[in-house]
Amino acid sequence: RAKESTAGRLEVYAAHMHATVVRRLELQSELRQALADGDFTLEYQPVVNLETSQVTAVEALVRRRQDGRLIPPDEFIGPAEESGLIVPLGEWILREACQRVAIWRVSDWDIGLAVNLSVKQILSPRFVQTVQDVLDDSGLSADALTLEVDEEVLLENPGEAVERLSELRELGVRLAIDDFGMGYASLAHLRRLRVDEIKIDPSFTRDVGADSTVTLLTHTIIRLGQDLGMQVVAEGIEQPDQLERLRAMGCGYGQGFLMARPMAAEGVESLVGGEANIAL
């Protein structure tokens, strides 16, 4: 009996696995079709100078349009990475965002652009050339572009990733470490890689002021960034007291729903009309 039920469980498990794999493959081909159909779109979230309240940059965040809704990246970036679609999708994102921001900059608006990269993209053979091509085609000056990579990139694939990122930086673009603070080992790599910016993970921002260890760590990260001459951006600011704390600790820049949510390009354009300042 025991044997039978084990076999039964295995069968159920196998059926479940099968369904999961099938769903994955379906999603991957759906995503490929979505890219061909132009069903991806970008939102842009302002990055704000906490001293002047000025919008200094926007971060491009990809969404998938489906049945009149916008599907967030957490639901498709993973499968896009597994299937390799992230390479053409990432190139589309880069191109679209650079073109858009290059146009804004023509009207004398000194705004920067941040684009997220996945490690698969960075390690793909022609990536550095692709970035150069997109800059040339869009006319965006390299120093207006910040490429964001998760801290994990440096942990999982230090040698090659650091080399590729150094090549990218030689193009004149800026580099940012996203979600900084989750893995301390990345600190070691900061010595080998010239990084322009660190983005403090929202899990720190959330508890800043409320948890003394987190507050201390956050303060330490801000100081570290400053000492290394980096721009420090706190992500996920939702509450006025978080903002005040971060400012008091000398954090230069912030991003979060308190200041602005990610918005369509048209929303960003209406900021230019105004002072490009966010009421803080």
Ligand code: C2E
């Ligand atoms: P990320 O790069 O750390 O982006 C910040 C995420 O935090 C965004 O989620 C943004 O909407 C969200 N956020 C901003 N302010 C707040 C806040 O105050 N509160 C809360 N709760 N959330 C806030 P989103 O757009 O869902 O993106 C999630 C992640 O997906 C990104 O994290 C990034 O790792 C990845 N991603 C987004 N766009 C791209 C892309 O174009 N390419 C690649 N490779 N990854 C992307």
Ligand code: MG
């Ligand atoms: Mg990011």
Ligand code: MG
């Ligand atoms: Mg990230």
Ligand code: MG
């Ligand atoms: Mg982040």
